[in-house]
Amino acid sequence: MCDFCQASGLFKGAAPVGICYGRVANNLPQPSSVVNLIKSNGIKYVRLFDIDPTTLKSFSGTGINLTIGVPNELLPFLANANEATALSWLQSNVFAHIPANQVRYIAVGNEVFLKDPFYTPYVVTAILNLYQALKTLNLTNSIKLSSPQAASVVTNSYPPSSATFDPYIESAIIPLVQYLYDSRSPFMVNVYPYFSYINNKNHVSLDYALFKSKNNTVRDGALSYSNLFDASVDAFVSAMEKVGFEGVPVVVTETGWPTKAGEAASEENASVYNGNVVRRAADDAGTPRRPETGVEAYLFDLFDENKKGGEEYEKHFGIFGLDGIPVIDLLGKSILLFLYNEIKAKDDAFERRDTPAVIALGSTRKAKALILLYGAESADAYPFSDERLLKIETQTEEIKMAMDWPKKVKRDVHVNYDEVRCSM
Numbered sequence: 001m002c003d004f005c006q007a008s009g010l011f012k013g014a015a016p017v018g019i020c021y022g023r024v025a026n027n028l029p030q031p032s033s034v035v036n037l038i039k040s041n042g043i044k045y046v047r048l049f050d051i052d053p054t055t056l057k058s059f060s061g062t063g064i065n066l067t068i069g070v071p072n073e074l075l076p077f078l079a080n081a082n083e084a085t086a087l088s089w090l091q092s093n094v095f096a097h098i099p100a101n102q103v104r105y106i107a108v109g110n111e112v113f114l115k116d117p118f119y120t121p122y123v124v125t126a127i128l129n130l131y132q133a134l135k136t137l138n139l140t141n142s143i144k145l146s147s148p149q150a151a152s153v154v155t156n157s158y159p160p161s162s163a164t165f166d167p168y169i170e171s172a173i174i175p176l177v178q179y180l181y182d183s184r185s186p187f188m189v190n191v192y193p194y195f196s197y198i199n200n201k202n203h204v205s206l207d208y209a210l211f212k213s214k215n216n217t218v219r220d221g222a223l224s225y226s227n228l229f230d231a232s233v234d235a236f237v238s239a240m241e242k243v244g245f246e247g248v249p250v251v252v253t254e255t256g257w258p259t260k261a262g263e264a265a266s267e268e269n270a271s272v273y274n275g276n277v278v279r280r281a282a283d284d285a286g287t288p289r290r291p292e293t294g295v296e297a298y299l300f301d302l303f304d305e306n307k308k309g310g311e312e313y314e315k316h317f318g319i320f321g322l323d324g325i326p327v328i329d330l331l332g333k334s335i336l337l338f339l340y341n342e343i344k345a346k347d348d349a350f351e352r353r354d355t356p357a358v359i360a361l362g363s364t365r366k367a368k369a370l371i372l373l374y375g376a377e378s379a380d381a382y383p384f385s386d387e388r389l390l391k392i393e394t395q396t397e398e399i400k401m402a403m404d405w406p407k408k409v410k411r412d413v414h415v416n417y418d419e420v421r422c423s424m
Contacts, residue, residue, distance in 0.1 A: 015294025017281035018045025018067070019319065020254055023052070024305040027322060031058035034302070037324045038064065047253060047298045049110065056097035067105040067253065067298070068094060070126070072119045075109055078129055079122035087133040095137075103143050106130060107188060107253065111150040113169045123147050124175045131183065146180060148188040148253040149173075151196075151232055154239045158203070159220035160289065163235035164242055174243055181245045186296070189236055190254035193228040193273070198263055204228060206264055210257075211276035223288040229255070229277065234289040249293070256300035259327055262313030271328040274299050274319065 021034065028034070035058045038046060047067040048055060059066060070078065078086060094103065108127045112119045127145050134140045153173060157163040165173050180187055193209035207213045211227040218225040225231040233250050240248050257273035258265035277297055284294035304318035321327050 015281040015284050016045050016065075016296045017278055018047060018065075018296075018298045019043055019302050020047045020049070020256075020298050020300040021055075022049060022301045022303070022305050022308075023055075024308045025303065026307055028303055029322060029324075031055045033324075035059055035062060035064075037320065038302075045104065045296075045298065047107070051093045053093075053097050056094070059102065060098050062102070064102065065104040066098065066102055067107055068098075068103060069107045069110060070130075072109045072112055072116050075112070075119045075122035075126045078108075078126035081129050083129065083132045083136070086129040087136055090130065090133045090137075100137070100139055100143065105186075105188075105251075106143060106145050108145055108147045110148050111190065112147065113172055114150050114152055114166070117169075120169070120172050123172070124179060127176075127179060131179075140183070144183070144185040146185050146188040146251070147176060148190055151189055151191050153189075154235050157232070157235035159218060160225070160231050160234040161220050161223075161238050163238040165239045170243070177240055177243060177245050177248060180248050186249040186251040187236060187240060188251050188253040189232075190300075191229060191232045191252050192255060193232070194257050194262075194264070196228055196232075206269075210269060210272050211280075212272065220288070225288060227276075229280075230287040233295055234287045237287075237289050250295065252295060252297040254300040255297055256317045256319075258313040258316045259304075259318070260313070260316045262311065262316075265313045265316065267328050270317075270319075274328060 019038070021038075029037070031052075031054055039062060043064070045065045045067070046059070047069070049069040050071050051068060056066075056068070078089065081089065094106075108130065109116070109119060109123050112123055127147065130145055131140065134143055134145070153166055153169060154163045155166050177187065179185070193204075197204045197206060197209040205213065208218075208226075209228050211229065213226045218231060223234075225234075229252075233252065236250050237248075240246070255277060257270040259267045259270045277299060281294060281297055286293045287295065299319060301317040301319070303320055303322060304316050306315055308315045319326060319328055
């Protein structure tokens with residue numbers, strides 16, 4: 001099982017962590033299959049980038065909390081709409097397909113101010129019209145509106161306390177932050193330390209971008225930073241405070257690391273980076289400037305997107321393969337593979353208990369490759385979710401005796417069987 005559940009609300013005090021479901025591709029599974037994948041991996045928070053009815057309906061009734069994106073091209077319509085029109089649009093395009101209690105945020109536009117500036121004049125007005133529609137429905141406390149920004153809307157971000165909003169967009173961003181402050185809504189930002197690293201290698205180390213720094217910390221007055229993620233979040237906090245708005249929460253609506261096709265883009269680095277984002281959310285870890293406040297974050301992306309523009313690596317942020325097998329291991333665990341051919345040959349009863357030929361801790365692509373390499377009859381890599389463990393425990397005494405995997409393997413049970421360790 002993908003380890004989102006450790007930070008997606010199942011553990012008390014954890015900051016929410018979710019995943020982005022981008023669909024700029026022509027080879028993705030059907031939405032219903034995708035939702036099953038998300039549910040089976042314990043993911044409770046998902047960001048969508050549009051209002052596709054089929055996709056929304058697939059999430060209906062699942063209990064999964066959604067951030068629903070309003071595409072940039074719809075902003076002029078919503079900005080010019082009156083209250084009745086905005087209400088009708090919201091009911092017809094959102095709540096007709098998904099219950100309101102599953103909508104956490106509505107993200108109005110995406111990275112408009114710097115990357116799609118034509119729509120800049122419409123952002124805040126569209127938000128205000130949608131707010132009035134939510135107010136009519138008595139939903140302003142449960143559903144928050146915001147507009148995700150690129151990290152580059154701040155300048156002078158080294159050190160974080162020096163950060164300010166880009167002066168060319170400050171006149172547009174201050175009304176947005178004013179609304180967020182007044183409505184107790186979060187500032188949404190897309191944070192990619194990978195981009196910062198490849199564009200500034202003389203100043204940003206790979207370890208600092210990957211949460212691996214030990215001695216190379218950045219000092220900022222009395223504060224110190226050991227990773228670029230925290231520094232980026234605090235740069236936005238500083239920029240908001242400089243224009244007079246303290247206490248606005250920050251939600252990282254996109255963050256991730258590519259698995260291939262770019263410098264330092266690899267499954268290993270993606271595992272380290274995304275795993276640390278999940279881990280810090282599970283620990284409810286704050287930033288040096290806000291140590292008591294965990295950071296809600298959404299990993300990008302659910303799958304690779306083969307039709308995405310830009311550099312080739314931008315197509316390869318997917319955490320799952322199209323077959324549903326995770327490309328990366330989010331918590332960096334070792335995978336233990338046990339081949340049961342001998343025990344099956346010796347004990348027919350064992351086989352009749354529906355135990356697979358191979359049991360893997362962590363259903364990853366590397367695990368499956370190792371299973372095939374070792375010639376197992378079955379290529380299934382069974383994820384050890386709590387539900388799966390319980391099921392297997394009731395079926396086999398052998399597994400019951402080894403419930404403390406992977407901390408300790410009881411070799412007295414498996415002394416005659418091959419053990420394979422694969423460091424992730």
